[in-house]
Amino acid sequence: MIWDIVIAVAAAFCQLVTALLGWRITMNPLNPNDPKQRKKRMLYHAMFVSAGLFGVAFIGLAAYRTPRERAHFMFETGATYLGQSSAPSWASGTGERRAEFMMIDKPLAFNVWHENIGPGVASEVKIYKATFVEPEISPISENDSLAQFEEMKAVEPPKSLGTVIKGQRGYATASGPVLSPEDYNNLVYGRRVVYVIAELSYTSQAAR
Secondary structure, eight states: OHHHHHHHHHHHHHHHHHHHHHHHHHHSOOOTTOHHHHHHHHHHHHHHHHHHHHHHHHHHHHHHHTTSOOOOEEEEEEESSOOSSSSOOTTOSSGGGSSTTSOTTSEEEEEEEEEEOSSSOEEEEEEEEEEEEESSSSHHHHHHHHHHHHHHHHHSOOEEEEEEOTTOEEEEEEEEEEOOHHHHHHHHTTSSEEEEEEEEEEEEGGGO
16 A cells, blocks of 8 residues: 555656656746757756656556455354354353353354455465453453453464455354353353454555
């Protein structure tokens, strides 16, 4: 993105230089028969041609980069553990089988689905992901989850997804703490909440 801006500004600057040179020559014409002004006239000609050529080059570079579209990702979360119901919810199942997408004595986990919905190809795709349990939905809980997420990123390597083409869909599992019976009940009855955080990085063709 930054290089697209730099190229556009450089092309505009070249146009400004040629316009100023043309205005300068028009308002203050140089006598071609005057030896003292001959070198100045040649310098103006050289600057005018150089600025024009650079402007054409920058415009051509911008046109070359335009077809190289960027990749764009769409995200959604889904259950990792599936019970008998096909649409997991907090009320799925009966009795102790409610909220079947959470398992006691297993890590709290959700699948983070990603899909490249842009026209470009994403390469060197990597994703960090994690699930956290917090007391409530609040800025404090959000900041605490993000702080834990940053600490995790410093010690755990990201999952490599390789190259993702247009329309390609996949997922990575964001795991959290192992659920005790107390944790399970706290989540089912709303005494605790879940934060699922994922960060995906990639190199797009247009960014090269």
